[in-house]
Amino acid sequence: MAHTHAEPSTSTTSLFVTVLLNLLITVVEIVGGILSGSLSLISDALHNLSDGVAIIITYIAMKLSARPNTERYTFGLKRAEILAAILNSATLIGIGAFLFEEAYHRFRAPEPIAGGLMIAVALTGLVANVIGTLLLRQGSQQNMNIRAAYLHLFSDAISSVAVIIGGLAIYFFDIAWIDPLLTVIIAAYIIYESFAIVREAVNVLLMGAPSDISLPQVQQALETVPGVQNIHHVHVWRMNDQDIHFEAHVDVADMPVSQCQQIARQIEEKLHELHEITHVTLQFECNACSVKGLVYNHQ
Structure with missing residues (x-):
């Protein structure tokens, strides 16, 4: 069966535009945060700065x-995107921790905040972040690396909404403590979402089986292929978001290689039908293994 590869649909132009937008937002929000005295606005600016860096890393990894x-690299450098996703998410976690600390100090020593300026700057950031998320949305559904960059932008859009709400509360009701409170909420959301990506990326690096694949069910399905007596010593892992690899020992009767090839084609077709697996390696044998467990454990 021919090996097929899904390519990320996010174009270089989309990534370039989002980088420019984020650099613009960063400058505007840092200046606005300093002038207005808003910590949540400055936190949003730092988040936007990390967005720009994340998108550059995403582009390089792609x-x-x-x-x-x-x-030398027989699988290519496909896992560069997985490493980039971890790096981007780790950066977000670090930013979240920094924001927690800053919010703590602001709770202890509140500072006057210009709510009107805070609202105006946050609105600018919101518009830019919405444009950025729309540009990366489609690619984020297919690629973990782009999803990490998309998360940067999406969480920033949410942050901007929160800052706007906080600005309104400060402007109309003079509730200064809402600024560090919003910072804590933003930081908690960033860390929570980032850990989810890190967990998924680490599973790929550790060659864990995809969560939606049940090995016993796969074994049962493949053993219905005519000529297959037993499927054992199965390995399933993801090379990246698109490529799932499968290898296994296949017990068959003593037969010519040409017949094994026919069985192999049927197994490949079934794996592609079940889980869109396109990289299949099969070891045909005739009662060669004394231990035929689904997963082989080295002693």
């Missing part, structure tokens, strides 16, 4: 992962 396989 280029690396598209490189062809070589004798």
Whole structure:
């Protein structure tokens, strides 16, 4: 069966535009945060700065992962995007921790805040972040690396909404404590979502089976293929978001290689039908293994 690869649909132009938007927002919000005295606005600016860096990392990782396989890197550099997703998410977690600390100090020593300026700047940031999320939305559904960058922008859009609400509360009701409170909420959301991406990326790096694949069910399905007596010593892992690899030992009767090839084609078709698996390696044997567990444990 031919190996097929899904390419991220997010274009270089989309990434470039989002970088420019984030750099613009960062400058505007830092200046606005300093002038207005709003910590939540400055926190939003720092988040936006990390967005720009994240998107640059995303672009570099996409280029690396598209490189062809070589004798040294026989799988290519497809996991560059997974590493980028971890790096981006780790950066967000660090920013979240920093914001918690700053909010704590602001709770203890509140400062006067210009609510009107805070609202105006946050509105500018919201518009830019919404544009950025729309540009990356489609690609985020197919690629973990782009999803991490998308999360940066999406969480920033939410942050901007929160800052606007806080600005309104400060402007009309002079509730200064809402600024650090919003900062804490924003930081908690950032950390929560980032850990989810890190957990998924680490599972890929540790060659864990995709969560939606049940090995016993796969074994049961493949053993219905005519000629297959037993499927054992199964390995399933993801190379990246798109490529799932499968390898297994296949017990068959003593037969010519040509017949094994026919069975292999049927197994490949079934795996593609069940889970869109396109990288399949099969070891055909005739009662060669004394231990035929679904998963082989080395002693």
